[in-house]
Amino acid sequence: MSTADATRAGPPAPRSLRVALAERRAALGAFLLTAPGLIFLGLLFAMPLLQLFALSVEGGTTEWYARVFADGLYTTIFLRTFEIALFVTGAALLIGYPVAFFLATTTPTWRAIGFALVMLPFWTSVLVRTYAWMIILGRNGIVNRFLLDYGFIERPMTMLNTRFAVVLGMVHVMLPFMILPLYSAIVRIDPDLARAARGMGASRLKIFQRIYLPLTLHGVVAGVTLVFVVSLGFYITPALLGGGKVTMIAMVIEQQVREFLAWNFAGALSVVLLAITLAVFWVLNRWVARRVPPAAGQGR
């Protein structure tokens, strides 16, 4: 503040210096504004992470990490976890994009209804949601009953307690995370762009490929990242809908913490999971940065 006063009182400073000072002041203001948030994040997020890391190397040993990679067990579970998260992300993107597109382009009434339906899983407890799937997919569930009654099948299909059920249940939960960023990306696109492209002879597919997809790439990456990362941490849905046949890393970590109190090992597993997640996140971001030109830079 004293700098600012001095500037005002003294002879007019050269323009560049004044600009620099103003910029510095603005930066300081921005920092002060974000400080509470940063402190909050630091306490609630960074601290526990550090503690987790400290646990995993407690006593200066790397034996817990050695155990993570020692035999095929945990690496296999990691792989399976990533596989499922990948399926879920892919399915959520395929379903979420058209839904987000509909929400962004429809009338306000339909938008309100659509949003309520999309957000419904957010307001329902995990268990209720999961049991709903059980009622739908079970051996005597709605789908099987329908198919049996109308003679499409002779014996009930096994849908529940499979990987398919796990992916379905997870996609249901994760859809809002995909739809919201996509929606906000699509809604920002001027509808005249699509009209212009159509007028210039572009088919619907081309309009999607050449206009919507590149312009919503940030939203796609945001949604994909969110869904993928959150999917890595699922354990209730896969345990209940997978009939125990689907093992995800979070289930193992939870077991180590809750049942065996093996916190050091659980810490090591968590740090490895976090490291892989961050790596995925980083790669995705790099990819987008290369695909979409930066706001102020030159075209190429």
Add this chain to the structure above:
Amino acid sequence: MASNSDKTSGDLSVTGIHKRYGQVRALADVSLTVAAGEFLTILGPSGSGKTTLLKVVAGFETPDEGDVRVGGRDVTDLDPAQRNIGMVFQNYALFPHLTVERNVAFPLEMRRVPTAEIRTRVAEALALVELTGFEHRLPRQLSGGQQQRVALARAIVFRPTLLLLDEPFGALDRKLRESMQLEVRRLQQRLGLTTLFITHDQEEALVMSDRIAVMDSGRLEQVGRPRDIYEAPQSPLVADFVGESNILSGTVEAAEGAAPAVRLEGGTLIRVAADGAVPAPGARVRVLLRPERLGDAGDDPGAENRIPGTVVESIYLGLSDKYRLRIAGGIELLARMGASRTARRYAEGDAITVGFHAADARIIEVR
């Protein structure tokens, strides 16, 4: 390119178009023809249906009735992609993630034009709009006028049968707007492009058009050359919308001599233009008198009408002076008088005698 476009450009004919949105009538029995190479402007206030008409022509809206033919081909049921119509949008609708070059190349790529040809045609189009050297910029790195040119280049690069311009100059400042208006007009004439132009700015319409179609409440009010629209409006609405106007009510009196006479409500008798059918004496009419055709009676000995009055308000406008006058019966008139060195200036309260020719007072409505 210029030589080719003569062949590709075609006429537009719109016949009996009706369009409703629920209870709202957007277009009512609109029929219009634009000759090949002609520049026709649809002029109207917002909500008059001009944008709906444009969308019907472009194919973004389907009319309830009527058909659209471009270059002799019925395109009423065709997708916009199949109509071969170039369009410049109000906010340009440039693809923000594509460079200038890629934006202009877009319609050619959609038509699977060979890459080498695309390159030469894009270069030609950019040269036409004087943007050579800006190929690798992104739209946001351009000024408003430059973006406008890119949009124009993109709309003509594929040699469309018809060019649609939807209020393209709205976002530009006055100076730039005026130079762009002339530039677009020059380009259009050079390429012989059939053009349908939408605007609510009457001055712009007068400057650019071969013909103007005035629209209101979903109907075409009048179609004609700019001069006809301005000087011989066929309704008070057109008169009022195009240019400044004095519209005076009165009664036709028996004509003595060449020019028929109208007794205004304040009692003043004026001579009016004799062209067209003059209503019989006793008919109630409205008379249009353009403010710039009112002058200082002393400067114009040939003026048949001389009316005394008082200056109520005097506004200095640089190019001209604008006066609000009161004449007999409390009727107010607007007058614009040139700001030449010899012109006399009046102040508020000054007495003045204004003069005008009978030919400049036109009966525009008979009731």
Add this chain to the structure above:
Amino acid sequence: MSRDTGMTLTRRTILLAASALAVSAAPTLAQEPPKPRQIVINASGGAQAASLRQSYWADFEKETGIKVVDTSPVDFGKLRAMVDSGNIAWNITEIGGQDGFRVTQMGLAEPLDPKIIDRSKFVPASQAMTHVFSPSSYSTVIAYRSDVFTKGGPKSWADFWDVKKFPGPRSLRNHPVDNLEAALMADGVPKDKLYPLDVDRAFKKLDEIHPHISVWWTTGQQPAQMLIDKEVVLATGWNGRFYGLILDKAPLAIEWEGGILKQGSWIVPKGAKDQYWSMKLLAMMADPKRQAQNAMRLGYSGTNTLSEQYITDDKRPHLPLEPGNLAKQIWLDQEWWTKNGQAMAERWNKWMLSKQ
């Protein structure tokens, strides 16, 4: 708050004084440690919490004026975190039936005060534990659809494994506990020769049944739910989960043969507040009449041998410690599982993955 802090500082002194008084003379209200506003009990929740409230806690509230607040779920990791940090939110907590030995070994529980809690008539297994209070027993048993197996259900683990005689989808818990014992019994190991478990042999036997298990269950209510939905026709589960359904004439039945008994286990966390009153509450849960009430509500037998006499005849066949049923079952060896649990879990996970 200040009162509570004082309590913590002088906890031992007061406890000692309280016990001393209990011996020397009948304690009067004035000599008891100050009453807290509430006692927090962490348990499994659900129907169980409702029954415990009706059977014990309501009376405790009435007699002492201290409110009993129940939370859930049971969480061993959280217990350790609380004790480690000294920030203990629970006055009493339930723990898993297989964790009684471990919780004592790890020093996470306060010793029970024999002067307040009288366990002299408890079954020997429950009396033996110094830190773990066990007012009830439950058993992992075979349950099945009685309307599917009309000519009689499975009579042993060997029958559970016999997919020709008892065809249909089955469910086992997604956990090695109980399953290893069940597999060995199915393979013909005598009940008294089970421990130490022959793990290799158990997993080999489990290989046989794996293709026929359509669900590996995780939560306690799953088996009963799946049987009711006919998702499976045979399942293992905790007997109390089927008890109410069977009394309500659902087409379910259970087989006690080879049932694996565990003790409902409650502890006072090491360093918890208001221990005197926690012990008082546990003392109420030792009362045979109340234990019988709770047993008839939940299907988990009381461990006080005197509770037997209060059980009505219609409920007797459905309770695990009824002498006829008890003779068919075995007690889970907590010590073995404390030593081998983690290794078994890893092997179990590996085994499950190898089947995918």
